[in-house]
Structures are given as structure tokens and as C-alpha cells.
Amino acid sequence: MSEKNRVLAANSEFYQAFLDRDFDRMNDIWSQREDVTVIHPGYSLLHGRDSVLTSWRQILSSVHSPDIHCCNATAYINDSVAYVVCHETLSSNTLIATNIFIMEDDSWKLIHHQAGPAPELLDETPTGMPH
Amino acid sequence: MSEKNRVLAANSEFYQAFLDRDFDRMNDIWSQREDVTVIHPGYSLLHGRDSVLTSWRQILSSVHSPDIHCCNATAYINDSVAYVVCHETLSSNTLIATNIFIMEDDSWKLIHHQAGPAPELLDETPTGMPH
Numbered sequence: 001m002s003e004k005n006r007v008l009a010a011n012s013e014f015y016q017a018f019l020d021r022d023f024d025r026m027n028d029i030w031s032q033r034e035d036v037t038v039i040h041p042g043y044s045l046l047h048g049r050d051s052v053l054t055s056w057r058q059i060l061s062s063v064h065s066p067d068i069h070c071c072n073a074t075a076y077i078n079d080s081v082a083y084v085v086c087h088e089t090l091s092s093n094t095l096i097a098t099n100i101f102i103m104e105d106d107s108w109k110l111i112h113h114q115a116g117p118a119p120e121l122l123d124e125t126p127t128g129m130p131h
Numbered sequence: 132m133s134e135k136n137r138v139l140a141a142n143s144e145f146y147q148a149f150l151d152r153d154f155d156r157m158n159d160i161w162s163q164r165e166d167v168t169v170i171h172p173g174y175s176l177l178h179g180r181d182s183v184l185t186s187w188r189q190i191l192s193s194v195h196s197p198d199i200h201c202c203n204a205t206a207y208i209n210d211s212v213a214y215v216v217c218h219e220t221l222s223s224n225t226l227i228a229t230n231i232f233i234m235e236d237d238s239w240k241l242i243h244h245q246a247g248p249a250p251e252l253l254d255e256t257p258t259g260m261p262h
Contacts, residue, residue: 044218
């Protein structure tokens with residue numbers, strides 16, 4: 001398996017853990033480092049493994065959490081750090097995410113996730129946007 | 132200057148180029164690599180130096196582009212890759228951004244930027260959010 005495919009597999013594992021509401025797998029996909037970070041859509045930064053995993057425990061145990069499917073994932077690798085950009089499709093809207101991974105004990109582990117609003121996938125606007 | 136401060140200085144340079152509408156400095160802060168990427172708020176992924184810099188040229192030349200100030204910047208370094216999370220304050224709203232940098236010719240250069248909506252800075256919600 002190519003290194004890009006290994007990163008994409010780790011990214012898929014993150015979304016499958018989310019979809020399955022599987023906290024143990026979600027816990028395992030995140031790096032053991034203390035300075036992991038997450039930006040949930042519309043929220044500010046969470047910093048530190050405790051805060052990040054506590055947020056995931058709350059999300060995965062909530063009956064209001066949406067089913068999220070990942071698509072259009074692309075991986076970019078720079079030495080021992082990689083990031084994936086992908087869309088997250090929900091029943092009501094579409095998000096776009098940046099997921100940063102590091103190599104830890106020969107596995108790609110998540111250190112940062114940011115998701116925010118994106119255009120619907122049938123209505124993408126590839127160029128020329130105000131910030 | 133510590134390495135984290137060098138990353139934060141590069142991050143500041145990005146926002147100063149934006150504020151000054153200085154395309155040459157904006158061009159210089161981005162890596163020369165062809166696989167740079169950007170996610171402007173509410174838009175989908177732009178991939179490739181031409182697309183990314185064309186978007187910045189349009190933004191910097193538009194009279195509708197807002198003045199953006201960066202605050203609360205924190206840098207995280209992993210070998211030759213770093214990322215910065217920071218707030219972007221505009222007159223009407225607040226964004227939060229992930230900026231990924233690589234070391235290129237002994238300078239930190241931007242390879243990826245994602246910005247999306249954040250709570251107002253006086254109304255942060257640090258824990259317990261639905262995705």
C-alpha cells in the first residue's frame with residue numbers, strides 16, 4: 001500500500017469510527033501526543049488530548065450527532081506529516097475538512113481536525129471567491 | 132528567535148500581506164510547491180499554485196475584501212512541518228483558521244489554509260459541541 005493510501009486509510013478509519021459511534025476506535029486514531037487540536041464546525045479551538053477526546057465522547061454518545069460520510073479525500077504528504085482534505089456529507093449539508101496526521105509508531109495518527117461549511121457538492125465554485 | 136516564533140512570524144506575514152493588499156508578499160509567503168491548497172470560508176478546495184494564487188489576486192484586488200486581523204495564534208511544530216491555529220477578526224464576524232507551513236530554503240512557507248466560521252471571541256464555547 002502506498003504511503004498516500006495509508007494516510008487515506010487512517011482518514012477513513014476516523015470517519016468510520018464517527019459513523020459507528022465507536023469511541024475506542026476514535027480514541028485510537030488520535031495521536032497520543034498532548035498537543036492534539038480540533039476545531040468543530042462553528043466552534044473555537046479545543047487543545048489537548050483530554051479536551052479533544054472528551055468532545056468526541058460527547059459527540060459520539062449524542063443522539064443528535066449526524067451521520068457523516070467522507071468523500072473526495074486527497075492526501076498530501078511532507079516527510080512524517082500528512083494532511084487530508086475531504087468533504088463531509090451530512091443529510092442536511094456539506095462540510096469540508098482538513099485533517100493533519102503524523103507518523104507515530106509506524107501508523108498515521110490524527111493530530112488536528114478542522115471542519116467548516118462547504119458548498120453543496122453539485123454546486124462547487126472552484127475559483128474567484130471573496131475571503 | 133525560537134522556531135515557534137519563526138512560524139508565528141510567517142503567519143503574521145501572511146495576514147499583513149492580506150491587510151496591505153500586497154500580492155507580491157502574499158505570493159512570496161506561499162510555498163513554491165505545486166500542490167499547495169486553500170479552503171476559503173464557505174468554498175471548496177482550491178488545489179495548485181496557479182489556482183491558489185489566482186484566488187488571492189482576486190481577493191486582494193477586490194474592493195469588497197474585508198480587513199482581517201489575526202489574533203490568538205498558536206503554533207505547533209512537527210519536524211519540518213508546522214501548523215498555526217488562529218482567529219481572524221473581521222468587522223462583522225470572526226473566523227478560525229488552520230495554516231500549515233513547511234520549511235523551504237530555511238523559511239517557513241504556507242502550503243495550506245482553511246478558514247471557517249467561529250464564535251465571537253467574547254462568546255467562546257470551549258467544550259461539548261455537536262459536530
